[in-house]
Amino acid sequence: MKTPGKILMQVLESVGKKPATLNYPQEKPPMAKGFRGKLKFKPEACVGCMLCTKDCPSGAIQIKKLGEKQFQCEIDLSKCIYCAQCVESCARKALEYTDEFELANIDRGKLKIVYSAQPPANTQPPTNVQPSTNAQPQDPTQK
Amino acid sequence: MPNKIRKLPDSGDVQVPIGPQHPSLKEPESFLLTLRGEKITAASVRLGYNHRGIEKACEERTYIQDLYLIERVCGICSHAHLTCFVQAVEEIAAIEVPKRAQYIRVVVGELERIHSHLLWLGVAGHEIGFDTLLMYSWRDREIVMDILADLAGNRVHYGVTTYGGVKRDITPEQIKDVLKAVDTLEERTKYYIELAKNEETIIKRLSGVGMLKHDDALRLGAVGPTARAGGVDRDTRRDDPYAAYPEMKFKVVIDDHADVYGRTLVRMGELMEAYSIIRQALTNMPEGVFRVRAPRRIPAGEATGRYEAPRGEDVHYVKSNGSDKPERVKIRAPTLANIQAVTHMLEDRYLADMPIVVAAIDPCFSCTDRLIGIKDLRTDKKQTLDWDNLRLSGIKWYQKRGVDFSRLNEKLKRSFK
Structure with a gap:
């Protein structure tokens, strides 16, 4: 029968149901398996082939040679589009993605993350340099 | 195309621009409707407000x-x-x-x-x-x-x-x-x-x-x-x-x-x-x-x-x-094929139907905007510009109107280095 208000039953059915939305940030949704979040770099695996910097569509990743078989990786989170092409391109599996997604920051400088095999001897190390012994990168949002 | 409401002298119809920024449009696009009372007698669409230069960018990557x-x-x-x-x-x-x-x-x-x-x-x-x-x-x-x-x-x-x-x-x-x-x-x-x-x-x-x-x-x-x-x-x-x-x-x-x-x-x-x-x-x-x-x-x-x-x-x-x-990469998105039909669909309909008629083709204007052709309205001369000249002509266009972007440009250049 063609009547207006056909959807009314649906509305009434939903009255008692709990809201479809989550109380974020108190409640956090589980991220999908294989979600492409913040990148992680393992300096000990890198061989400096530079394929990641060559393939990056947004120029977010830079590899510097510090010494014999020692490489430093600088990832600019403000440029990264989280496509994980660098993870695809890396033959040595030195790069991987994590499920971290809360990466917003007011300070632009904090969006640059440096993973270094060993801080260069003469220069002042950047504020958020990750030594190779500490595999977990520092999360600026969880301070 | 004048972006203001005006009355046509001969027929008494009113031309109303809808867009490029309009509450009923989800993306910027310009429609010019000629109205007789509440009815649309003619409609035209103008693309180009969402041009991102994707095809050109593809050639450089x-x-x-x-x-x-x-x-x-x-x-x-x-x-x-x-x-x-x-x-x-x-x-x-x-x-x-x-x-x-x-x-x-x-x-x-x-x-x-x-x-x-x-x-x-x-x-x-x-x-x-x-x-x-x-x-x-x-x-x-x-x-x-x-x-x-x-x-x-x-x-x-x-x-x-x-x-x-x-x-x-x-x-x-x-x-x-x-x-x-x-x-x-x-x-x-x-x-x-x-x-x-x-x-x-x-x-x-x-x-x-x-x-x-x-x-x-x-x-x-x-x-x-x-x-x-x-x-x-x-x-x-x-x-x-x-x-x-x-x-x-x-x-x-x-x-x-x-x-x-x-x-x-x-x-x-x-x-x-x-x-x-x-x-x-x-x-x-x-x-x-x-x-x-x-x-x-x-x-x-x-x-x-x-x-x-x-x-x-x-x-x-x-x-x-x-x-x-x-x-060379050329993209023909479905909206580009459907957009000509929208002007036809709008004719002889009421102004209030315009949002749903446009939405009915499921438009994606940023998909569609691909090309900039420059046409001088006075001399009817057509011109195509390459990337750098397009940028320069944009800067000059604004300079003529008292807005100087050259300093901002220098600043941007430095920050991207």
Whole structure:
């Protein structure tokens, strides 16, 4: 029968149901398996082939040679589009993605993350340099 | 084109500009309507407010970087654009794509169609003031978004397709999850079809609005559900099958209403077909590799990719010169084919029908805006500009009007170094 208000039953059915939305940030949704979040770099695996910097569509990743078989990786989170092409391109599996997604920051400088095999001897190390012994990168949002 | 309301001296009609910034448009686009009272007597559309220079940018990046650029042509049909482009490149490089990869491409493509059509249903509901429908259809759309996030790692830019196959395989658990979600969605879609066929608000508001009959659809080159609602029996998935579509059994949904109501029914029918295609693809999925190696340098040649995106046929033309960067990329998004039909559909209708008529083709203006042609109105001289000159002429245009961007430009240049 063609009547207006056909959807009314649906509305009434939903009255008692709990809201479809989550109380974020108190409640956090589980991220999908294989979600492409913040990148992680393992300096000990890198061989400096530079394929990641060559393939990056947004120029977010830079590899510097510090010494014999020692490489430093600088990832600019403000440029990264989280496509994980660098993870695809890396033959040595030195790069991987994590499920971290809360990466917003007011300070632009904090969006640059440096993973270094060993801080260069003469220069002042950047504020958020990750030594190779500490595999977990520092999360600026969880301070 | 003057962007203010004016009265035409001879007929007494009033010209009203809608857009580029207007509450009823989701993206900037300019429509100029000539009104006699409440009725639209003539309409014209002006594209170009969303030009991003994607085709040119493709030529300056490698094929691998282009994957991500092409994907961002559109947020809703990202898989459609990407697969269309990749199919063209694979044709040039003569890459044999494994069967399993083709099946996965079909599954993701159909899931994307479900997501797009449910989104459209919500938008259409919103445009006719039926926001309850918007809330429910978008709630159900979350199911398919979650499934896509699970399969691809992201809700919007899936990045599944790559040269020579797909990036990720589908595990048996994921197949189970997808089949379960498809069952729920099918149940919901049946409800929406029943709603569309029985709810008088929808039928009365959409019937006879935005008429595009069979012959007009053909003449104006309409594609996708816009054309199929007018009885045009055309679908790239059947007419020029790609990926695993030759092995799928499905029917092309056509309708003879030729109005917005017909387009609603076609889209709902396509949802039901999409569920059946996904079930077929998942149950018959062949075993084997899902990716083969593709070269970084693509041999010289040219090819055209065709893909039935949720909004209609998408065409990508790629020309390669043997290097790792394409020489020319041309994108014909479905909205570009449908936009001429909109001006025809608006004629002789009321001004209040304009939002739903525009929304009925499911427009994506940022997909469409591709080219800047400069035409001097006084001398009628046409001119094409290269990238640097276009930038310089932009700076000069503003300088003439007292806005100096040269200092800002210097600052930007420094910050990007």
